[in-house]
Amino acid sequence: MSMHGGGRALNNVITTKIARDLYLVRTIDRQTKYFEGMWEIPEGVTYNSYVLTTSSGAVVFDTVKPLFTDLYLDAISKITDFKDIKYIVVHHVEPDHSGVVKQLAEKTGSPVLGHPLADKMLKRFYQYTGKFQSISDLYELSTGEYTIGFIHTPWLHWPETMMSYIKELNALLTCDAFGSYGSYAQIYYDELDGNERGRYRWLMLKYFANIIGFYRHWVSKNIEKLISVGIEPAYILPSHGLAARDKSVKEFVNLYLKWSLGEVEESKIIVLYTSMYGFVKKAVNALIEKLQSLGLRVVVYGFNDIERSPISEVIADVYDSKYVVIATSAYDADAFPIAKLLAELLSRKTPLSGKRVIVLAAHGWGPRAGSVIKGILELYGFKELSVIEFAAGEHEKIVESVLKAL
Amino acid sequence: MSMHGGGRALNNVITTKIARDLYLVRTIDRQTKYFEGMWEIPEGVTYNSYVLTTSSGAVVFDTVKPLFTDLYLDAISKITDFKDIKYIVVHHVEPDHSGVVKQLAEKTGSPVLGHPLADKMLKRFYQYTGKFQSISDLYELSTGEYTIGFIHTPWLHWPETMMSYIKELNALLTCDAFGSYGSYAQIYYDELDGNERGRYRWLMLKYFANIIGFYRHWVSKNIEKLISVGIEPAYILPSHGLAARDKSVKEFVNLYLKWSLGEVEESKIIVLYTSMYGFVKKAVNALIEKLQSLGLRVVVYGFNDIERSPISEVIADVYDSKYVVIATSAYDADAFPIAKLLAELLSRKTPLSGKRVIVLAAHGWGPRAGSVIKGILELYGFKELSVIEFAAGEHEKIVESVLKAL
Incomplete structure (x- = not known):
């Protein structure tokens, strides 16, 4: 059931399995009136964190806005023991995703993995002085039965933005790219009916124009880069809004290419x-x-x-x-x-x-x-x-x- | 009783006598959220029109925002028969004051008096094609037992702004100058108690800064001009908010001089x-x-x-x-x-x-x-x-x- 059209739901966390061993932890925010302190969002917004559990420990990808620290940590603890978390991946240091990285690192003792530029930002933003592992472009991490490739995707929409690709699941974690506003309880775009999909694409465009619009030329560059390194995802898993799978992956990519090129x-x-x-x-x-x-x-x-x-x-x-x-x-x-x-x-x-x-x-x-x-x-x-x-x-x-x- | 601090009153018109033969018709507007389409006014705003009844007919000074046409005309009709209205004075063509000039002129057949620039504006804004009498600077009009002097006061805050001085009453009708936001039911500033006066001066400053701020250098010039032509009013009667009389006249003038000079x-x-x-x-x-x-x-x-x-x-x-x-x-x-x-x-x-x-x-x-x-x-x-x-x-x-x- 979509909540964006109806009354305001309470802040809330949804946890679900995306594929074997990969979980979504989605925090629904109906409290923020101005996204980035600027953009009116009566429809609300969600923050998606992902957890991959492997035989040699769990990997957490991104977290949530600081406001939701307790809700979020509680949800994570239901998927994995904190002590079993082996890595925390920061795709983007903007606080709506990095807001609980420090607390999570402190609880788990695990290193934070991020773009080389992320290190200094985490230190400044949060006085984070724990372990940090600088991730170079196209670095691959093997953990348990999974291989995770990291791709630098600069200016989508900060200089330190990167994506993760979980090879064995064909899952691309795209952070802000392919994200959207809205407070949906569905997990996938293809769960929406026709009218709802039209509305969702409009919310995706709203998010794109507001947040990524200034960097639109970087979208096609980065999509080309993903293709050039052989990534053909079965899942697009953004850090806001709904996920795409199967045929809708192509639909999301085409929308982004169209918007990047300024088609009207x-x-x-x-x-x-x-x-x-x-x-x-x-x-x-x-x-x-x-x-x-x-x-x-x-x-x-x-x-x-x-x-x-x-x-x-x-x-x-x-x-x-x-x-x-x-x-x-x-x-x-x-x-x-x-x-x-x-x-x-x-x-x-x-x-x-x-x-x-x-x-x-x-x-x-x-x-x-x-x-x-x-x-x-x-x-x-x-x-x-x-x-x-x-x-x-x-x-x-x-x-x-x-x-x-x- | 002041209404600005309490709940929203309905739109309303207050009519009262200011001095012998001079009436105030104040329309209270709690509907406009953004004054000039720009400035947030949770406190509301009022539009003051004045009517001078003389032995040879009435003079109406300014009107109201078009939204309140019916309320306003009804209030005017209780002071004077439309057929007895001899002149309609337009101090300023901004529609919150000139909004009912055309209708009033049509009902009364009387000429509109205004700054030479007002003629063209009235024609354009309202397709007003009735009688218009161009008023030169310092022109004096005798009607019945009263003499009304007109003073061009350019850029307070449009090029065509002028004031009227009713000599026999020592009453200066200042239009936007000395005006304020707020939905007061009191007539005079001196009816407020100490705290309310402080609040009112702040609303006056808010209005001044929002509306006249860009033209602040013209305030002292125009006040000097008024003094130089010998005007020493016993009443300041603005087109928004409360009137000043006796000692508060000087207080209003000093505030305006202070703000004009940018004192901090x-x-x-x-x-x-x-x-x-x-x-x-x-x-x-x-x-x-x-x-x-x-x-x-x-x-x-x-x-x-x-x-x-x-x-x-x-x-x-x-x-x-x-x-x-x-x-x-x-x-x-x-x-x-x-x-x-x-x-x-x-x-x-x-x-x-x-x-x-x-x-x-x-x-x-x-x-x-x-x-x-x-x-x-x-x-x-x-x-x-x-x-x-x-x-x-x-x-x-x-x-x-x-x-x-x-």
């Missing part, structure tokens, strides 16, 4: 607007009606006197749109502050270069917002936009002008 | 922080403890995974602080987005040049946020800041470094 949905147009007193909103409403009549899929996000859309979702929906309209107004001899913030975040997080971008700028006495927004996009190298200025209240010609610019 | 509270320090995973928050907490022990008044605003402070209040509290600490972290080879937004808004809205500003910047693997925030402040001409970079988790020396930089 040709008939999708996103209209972002800020409106102080309704003039921009009126102009936008007239435009939306026309765009819909042309058969375009129009997605609208407003920022006005009673409404503030989630920026996390704006970024997601811009990410794969062919057309982007940013409608705003002049403000204090500048553009409206939220429009500037959006212009900057979109420039950084989404592949604008494959899109048609139109800036609609209202003013009370003199044009200004259009050139400011244009300036921000140009700063990030995007020059192909159309700017349409209009006096607040006079929006009759807007629809026509936008249609010409599309 | 010498022992006040504001600490703004963004924290993704708690590292910045920990550093800030250690700092706050030390600052408080030094007898400073410390005001803290956080932006983290469960909390997002109202930016409207951040700007207000920065406005009159002597010291400002902006603590943030690196993010995507940049500074954290909210910190950039704050740095820009503070540069525009508050007088940083009279303050000590310290940027505390955390990073996971390489310094970045400090130079980005510094760059934003420098863009606005502020160069005197101290930047202290630290590795996330290593904040022992922060407190010492900040104290040195103060």
Whole structure:
């Protein structure tokens, strides 16, 4: 049963077996409102830790956000005795995964394995002074009946990020890559029905755009690297959200390649607007009606006197749109502050270069917002936009002008 | 009874007599969440319209936000017959005051009086094509037993802003200047007790910083102008919030002069922080403890995974602080987005040049946020800041470094 659409569940840990000897420990977080302190996540988020039990001890891959230390350690203790944990693998030192590494290392006495850069980060973040084993790219670790290969996957989405491949299970542990928001109780993407899958892919895109968007060019590079070293996983096991198996492995990889390359949905147009007193909103409403009549899929996000859309979702929906309209107004001899913030975040997080971008700028006495927004996009190298200025209240010609610019 | 501290009242209109023949029509708005589509106002806001009844007809000064058209017209009709309204004065075309001008003009057939620039704005905003009388600076209108002087007060806070002075009542109608947020049922500031006055002055500052902050240099210029033309009001009647009379007139004027000149509270320090995973928050907490022990008044605003402070209040509290600490972290080879937004808004809205500003910047693997925030402040001409970079988790020396930089 999916929980993302319904009421808020309590924080919770789900433990399940993925394949022989490989366990998932998923902590469900409905407490965090802003992921990374920034991105609105009413749907919640999960942190997946994995445990491989072998004849010569267990390997734990990643942990959880510090907030959930006790819940998490309790769940781990039900899979294996702490004293039987032989290695703790840190794919990524961001605290939503490394948050309990120090405590776990102290309880078990086992070494932490990570990218060479992870050592210093763990020392700084947590004053961790226990054993650390630096893992070089493509290093292989044999433990009991399993061989684990480690692959450096830089900038997905920090410099120290790496993945683990458990050869005998064909299981690729990808950390943040292929992850998603949402508080699902299902384990695999293929357990969702058609509608739920569509929703899940959107949450995956939301996560991708928010967290990995700025590093999107590294996704295809790292996927090529995985292929070049012969990895053909039967399982993709990310550190947030649902796992992929069998046919859905390819689906996940294709989504990531598509997003990495900035492919767009040709008939999708996103209209972002800020409106102080309704003039921009009126102009936008007239435009939306026309765009819909042309058969375009129009997605609208407003920022006005009673409404503030989630920026996390704006970024997601811009990410794969062919057309982007940013409608705003002049403000204090500048553009409206939220429009500037959006212009900057979109420039950084989404592949604008494959899109048609139109800036609609209202003013009370003199044009200004259009050139400011244009300036921000140009700063990030995007020059192909159309700017349409209009006096607040006079929006009759807007629809026509936008249609010409599309 | 003040309502700002208690539960949300319904939208409401208060009508009262200010002095012989001069009435206040105050609409209370608890619906607008973001004033100007931007500023968080949990305390609500009011729109004050004034009606002067004379032996040769009534004069209406300003109206209300369009949302409240019916409530407002109903209240006006209880003071005067529409057919007896002789003039409608528009001090400012921003729609929270000009929203019902067109309807009122249509109902009464009376001309609209405003700054020469107001004509075009009314035409554009509302397609108003009725009578308009351009009012030149210092023009005097005699109607019945009253003389009304009009004073252009540009950039408080639009180019077309003006004030009216009813000579026989010594009443200065100041529109947005001297206004405030809050949903008060009292009419005058002097009806509040001591604590409530302190709270009200803070709401006045919040409004000032949010709305007029960018134009603060125009405040003292316009006050000088009012004095130079011999205006010594017994009443200050703003278009938002409470009125001043007698001794509180001087108090309001002095507050505005102080804010216009950027005077600060010498022992006040504001600490703004963004924290993704708690590292910045920990550093800030250690700092706050030390600052408080030094007898400073410390005001803290956080932006983290469960909390997002109202930016409207951040700007207000920065406005009159002597010291400002902006603590943030690196993010995507940049500074954290909210910190950039704050740095820009503070540069525009508050007088940083009279303050000590310290940027505390955390990073996971390489310094970045400090130079980005510094760059934003420098863009606005502020160069005197101290930047202290630290590795996330290593904040022992922060407190010492900040104290040195103060």
